[in-house]
Amino acid sequence: MLDRLPRAGHEDALRRHQLLRVRGRSVAWVAPFLLLLCITFVDFNTTGEFRIISWIVLVPGIAAAICGVWGTAVFAVLAVVTYVVADQAWPHQYQTGLPDFILVAVGGILAVLACSVRVRGERRMLHMRDVAETTRRTVLRPLPADWGGLEHAAVYLPSDVEARVGGDFYDIQPGPHGTRVLIGDVQGKGLGAVEAAAALLGTFREAAYHEADLATVADRLETRMLRHRGHTTALGREDGDRFATAALIGFPEDDEGAVDVVLFGHDPPLVAGPAGVRQLPPGDGLPLGLGELAGDGPPPVRRVPLATGETLLLTTDGVTEARDGDGEFYPLAADLARAVAAEPRVTEPRRLVAFVRDRTLRHCAGRLADDTTVFAVRRRAPEARLCSRSGYGADVSDRRGLGRER
Structure with a gap:
């Protein structure tokens, strides 16, 4: 771990x-x-x-x-x-x-x-x-190794050293229409942010399994955030204007050389592979809970190529907004590109999240300004999936999988 x-x-x-x-x-x-x-x-x-x-x-x-x-x-x-x-x-x-x-x-x-x-x-x-700890396991549930045919690794670092869970959230949901991945960051801190994250994850786990169209999953997430805001407003709470940035990723079963991406005001994921590091196209969608301002529904689903051996790196703004003593932001893409060029094995999910975690903490001298999540996923090789598949995510022998890390 x-x-x-x-x-x-x-x-x-x-x-x-x-x-x-x-x-x-x-x-x-x-x-x-x-x-x-x-x-x-x-x-x-x-x-x-x-x-x-x-x-x-x-x-x-x-x-x-x-x-x-x-x-x-x-x-x-x-x-x-x-x-x-x-x-x-x-x-x-x-x-x-x-x-x-x-x-x-x-x-x-x-x-x-x-x-x-x-x-x-x-x-x-x-x-x-x-x-x-119980709250953490409810919001950020442990993920079996190779869950949904994906190699994955994750690390969650709260900005408050006394806390164990905050507004960052992520999950993997396999289903009959492919495996879906969600990562996001609820605006604000405290129990209100945790409550909103739990609401979004609950909706994602159901919709990602049952809905064939990723756009429908995105629409369900937007609706859930609006309903949650309405509920908190009716209770007279001051967090009725809360929103969440998120990235929704779909791994379609009919195209193993691509992924579907929906971005709700979230930084576009990085792709790290043998050919180097590239950034996926930025999205123009608004954060969850603010979609009504656009008036044209949820952001579009974009299919982008993802070759075998390439790893998707998804982070929350605790990484990109980490500052050093001079106030400079952490240059994630440039730093990762140099690391991959020097050691291609850095693109493995376990090594990738460990690298980003260590470099982020080193850059800001351990003083995180916000909750930080680093999440890396990639498809397993076809032959590995055939050996392990007896249902979704059946290969759970490696209980040290970093998907359970926080």
């Missing part, structure tokens, strides 16, 4: 707990225990004028940061007991006495309370992660 960007928040907690385990057993207790031994040892091996036993209040504080509630409570009790034993072992004139005892006791109680709050917060964040 493709490496993912480091995330903050709940995954920091998960990573910390994973690092504090050896062979499946927690070693979080080692640090506070060693600190307790060190403080006691130093206290016993210094003069009476240099007593540091009261520093033992740090032990439950350290435990609160890395141990569980019960572990912290054990160290709080152990710190009090150790303090009493160590202090009583000194002559009366060198004992620190009741004030430091109160300090150690109160410090232990506060550490236990702080640990309880920390653990409760981590559990809440883990629950939120599970909810976000």
Whole structure:
């Protein structure tokens, strides 16, 4: 699987707990225990004028940061007991006495309370992660390898490191009229954008399977966006003017040397192959939800050649709008052309999305201004399809397919 960007928040907690385990057993207790031994040892091996036993209040504080509630409570009790034993072992004139005892006791109680709050917060964040993961799988469902006779790979990078899903969407839908591909980007961010993306994907999955004409699929998508906007407006929400750019691709079964393309205000896909890199003709269609402004229906379906071995590269504007420190946009087409000329195997879907992902992140120093999706698809070789076909997308043996990457 493709490496993912480091995330903050709940995954920091998960990573910390994973690092504090050896062979499946927690070693979080080692640090506070060693600190307790060190403080006691130093206290016993210094003069009476240099007593540091009261520093033992740090032990439950350290435990609160890395141990569980019960572990912290054990160290709080152990710190009090150790303090009493160590202090009583000194002559009366060198004992620190009741004030430091109160300090150690109160410090232990506060550490236990702080640990309880920390653990409760981590559990809440883990629950939120599970909810976000379920949402992600609903909107961006995992795709089997070679789904619909296509080799595919994809990577999704949210601009918000706390989020797991945004307004970008993509899917592959095989059916009796060929395999259809959709990629798009809903205007705006937040749950409203996710809701609109889910609505469009639901319509695409049904229409792309049942409708023989790709133009009808395009019309259904436009209608669905308008209905969704009407629904949100009726609810009094402020996102009633939301729209989405999208690219709808059809792989017709009657012409394996071409693809059908409908562009709804989306950047035209790039084609990468042995002959180099070229861009498909730009479309003149408006984004989904704004088609009524044109007044002449959905944008036209254009059939363009796609030779065997050529890969379609579809991206959202998180790639093309990535800026470096000087404000320069990432030159995707030129950069990819140089890479293909130097190494033709870059055109393989897996290598292609990995290359674009890495180069985009390098160009903007990891600071993405928008959600970013990189999606690459190409037809499988005819002999490979014959070997694997026992129904649509039957070859799912490679469960590491990047179509499941986000």
